[in-house]
Amino acid sequence: MPDLLFYGFALVALVSGVLVVWNPFSRNPVNSALFLVVTILALSGLFVLLRAxxxxxxxxxxxxxxxxxxxxxxxxxxDLREEARRRLRLxxxxxxxxxxxxxxxLLLRALWQNRPGEALPSMAMEGTVHPLGRLLFTDYLLPLQGMGLLLLVAMIGVIILSKRDLP
Known part of the structure; x- marks a missing residue:
């Protein structure tokens, strides 16, 4: 069953990832963004299968x-309008x-080098985010607060730029 789920998530991620870049059904960028959401959800399903x-x-x-x-x-x-199709340049x-x-x-090389029955060495997983939280709030507290300040400045900038156009 996990193999079937893996191949299902991988197929959905691959197909929707291709449809993000090349969508023959619509040239609307919103559709590409929605296919990107599907790709991200499929990849998160793969992470769940990896127990991450x-x-x-x-x-x-x-x-x-x-x-x-x-x-x-x-x-x-x-409010992007659908543009006329352009000729594909050489x-x-x-x-x-x-x-x-x-x-x-690269895909063929990876498939050629993969030998059935050989397993990758397992990584030691702790299962919780407690060590990450401890590290962020002790050793990396200043960069973490700097990122928070940077996000605050970006939000204020967006508010100022969006209010400038209003009467």
Whole structure:
């Protein structure tokens, strides 16, 4: 059953990841953002299968929740119109072919080197985030507070920039 779940999550992540970049059904960027949410949720399912529950929860909360809501908010504020299809330039086509060739080569190399029956060495997992919290609030307290201050300044900047256009 875990193998079936792994292949299911991996297939969903792969297909939705391709649809983020290349969506033949719609050129609307909101659809690409929603496919990115599906990709992130499938990847968090893979993290759950790896028993990395904290990473899976952070992936869903931070990326699928906060970042994607912000991204969709910006896309809807920009009110992007569907553009006319442009001719594909030769350089763009060649770059895409090179990228696909490299990805295929790396995938085939990884599949060729993987021998059935060999297991990767297991990593020692503590299961809780207590050591991470202790480290963040002791050794890295100043950088953590600096990041909080940076986020506060960014929020104030967004509020000021958005209020400037109002009458």
């Amino acid at each position: 529950y904290f990473v899976a929860a952070v992936q869903v909360l931070v990326y699928a929740g906060a970042v994607m809501v912000l991204f969709l908010f910006v896309l809807m504020l920009l 350089a763009t086509l060649m770059t895409g072919l090179v990228a696909v060739g490299l990805a295929t080569g």
